[in-house]
Amino acid sequence: MKYPKKFKDLIEGFESFPGIGPKTAERLAFYAISKQSKDASLRFADSLKDAISSICECEVCGMIADESKCEICKDDTRDKKLMIVENSKDVISFEKTNAYKGKYHVLNGLISPTNGIGPDDISIDKLISRLESEQFDEIIVATSSTIDGEITAMYINKLLASKGIKTYRIGYGLPVSTDIEYVDEITLIKSLESKKEM
Ligand SMILES: [Zn+2]
Structure with a gap:
């Protein structure tokens, strides 16, 4: 028995972060889809998407910024x-x-x-x-x-x-x-x- 593909993708997603090994990734993936944390996970997914699309580099110094x-x-x-x-x-x-x-x-x-x-x-x-x-x-x-x-x-x-x-x-x-x-x-x-x- 293997994990469903979408769940495997989720594990791989967590695993791609620094400092997260396969075991931790698996635990985080289970946590993310668990009943009690579903809402929090969805909010996290939204903020992750929002951050990636709106955070940029300051045009003067190169520091992360949400404005130019x-x-x-x-x-x-x-x-x-x-x-x-x-x-x-x-x-x-x-x-x-x-x-x-x-x-x-x-x-x-x-x-x-x-x-x-x-x-x-x-x-x-x-x-x-x-x-x-x-x-x-x-x-x-x-x-x-x-x-x-x-x-x-x-x-x-x-x-x-x-x-x-x-x-x-x-x-x-x-x-x-x-x-x-x-x-x-x-x-x-x-x-x-x-x-x-x-
Ligand atoms: Zn700056």
């Missing part, structure tokens, strides 16, 4: 600093620290020679054209301390240095080879305090 410009880019009271991060999740991590009040630029990826991802595959072009029109007092590169994070930071530093723009790198209270998303708030605050000129 995100809340942070619209906020004129922010400091004239720019922090360059890998993804929208990292923006939220730094926002939670309350230690940084500037703006962000989201690369939406990292340069990764081993995965065939080059500078053209992430939002560096946009960064350069942004720096031509927006003025910042300080630029901080806050990519992870992984190999790809370091390669990306070095690339950006070199590129900006060639245009006469100085950059800072967040400091190494940050453990080596760590993704920003796994770093606690205190460590992030320390990494900001100990930033160094590149």
Whole structure:
């Protein structure tokens, strides 16, 4: 006896999410169709569809947004600093620290020679054209301390240095080879305090 096709599709749907193995996917699928959670599941399905069709990238910084410009880019009271991060999740991590009040630029990826991802595959072009029109007092590169994070930071530093723009790198209270998303708030605050000129 096998599962009906539609139920199998549902399991595969859950399984395609990060961190969800076959067993958890199976459990979630059973939960989703169970009598007591049917209404909640349908609401979830609607919000999932709505989110996917309406959430976009901020046209200025690349952060996820539900309008063409995100809340942070619209906020004129922010400091004239720019922090360059890998993804929208990292923006939220730094926002939670309350230690940084500037703006962000989201690369939406990292340069990764081993995965065939080059500078053209992430939002560096946009960064350069942004720096031509927006003025910042300080630029901080806050990519992870992984190999790809370091390669990306070095690339950006070199590129900006060639245009006469100085950059800072967040400091190494940050453990080596760590993704920003796994770093606690205190460590992030320390990494900001100990930033160094590149
Ligand atoms: Zn934005």
